[in-house]
Each structure stands twice: as C-alpha cells, then as structure tokens.
Amino acid sequence: xxxxxxxxxxxxxxxxxxxxxxxxxxxxxxxxxxxxxxxxxxxxxxxxxxxxxxxxxxxxxxxxxxxxxxxxxxxxxxxxxxxxxxxxxxxxxxxxxxxxxxxxx
Numbered sequence: 001x002x003x004x005x006x007x008x009x010x011x012x013x014x015x016x017x018x019x020x021x022x023x024x025x026x027x028x029x030x031x032x033x034x035x036x037x038x039x040x041x042x043x044x045x046x047x048x049x050x051x052x053x054x055x056x057x058x059x060x061x062x063x064x065x066x067x068x069x070x071x072x073x074x075x076x077x078x079x080x081x082x083x084x085x086x087x088x089x090x091x092x093x094x095x096x097x098x099x100x101x102x103x104x105x
Contacts, residue, residue: 033092048076
C-alpha cells in the first residue's frame with residue numbers, strides 16, 4: 001500500500017491510500033469502467049455528483065460534510081475532460097502502475 005499526500009488549495013491536505021492488487025485489470029472491471037466513462041461523457045455534472053456521493057460514503061453513510069463534498073465536486077469540475085477520461089481508462093485497466101493518469105497520481 002502506498003500513501004500519497006496531496007496539497008489542494010492553500011490550506012488542505014488529503015491523504016490517499018492506493019493499494020495495487022497486482023491484477024492486470026485495475027480496480028474496476030471493464031464493464032464498470034465503460035459505464036462510468038459513458039456517464040462522465042454524457043452528464044459530467046451528474047457523474048461528479050454521483051461519484052462523490054458514493055466515494056465519500058461507507059455503508060450508505062456520508063463520512064464528510066456536504067460542504068466538503070461540494071468542494072470536491074468543484075475541484076472535479078476544474079479537470080480537463082480528456083484528463084478525466086484518461087484517469088477513468090487507467091482505473092479500468094487500460095494503464096497500470098499505481099497511478100490514475102499521466103500526472104503520476
């Protein structure tokens with residue numbers, strides 16, 4: 001497991017734990033990645049809303065405040081669509097190596 005600390009904005013730090021299962025297909029099945037790519041392409045705002053809701057929930061319970069989730073959505077909205085789609089491809093197994101995209105994350 002790798003721990004990555006990222007600076008986002010001026011004051012906040014986020015720790016992300018990345019576990020490489022060693023599998024060639026990445027953390028998502030090809031079907032899951034294809035569906036998420038379709039959703040991101042067809043409804044970017046809706047995708048980020050649903051993704052952050054699921055990402056920050058455990059057992060159906062939010063683990064962040066709504067303000068923090070909205071901050072995450074605002075940060076997602078700053079991404080270039082091509083970069084977001086490339087990240088999706090990486091999580092779907094198109095590229096491996098423990099990072100989500102060419103940025104090295």
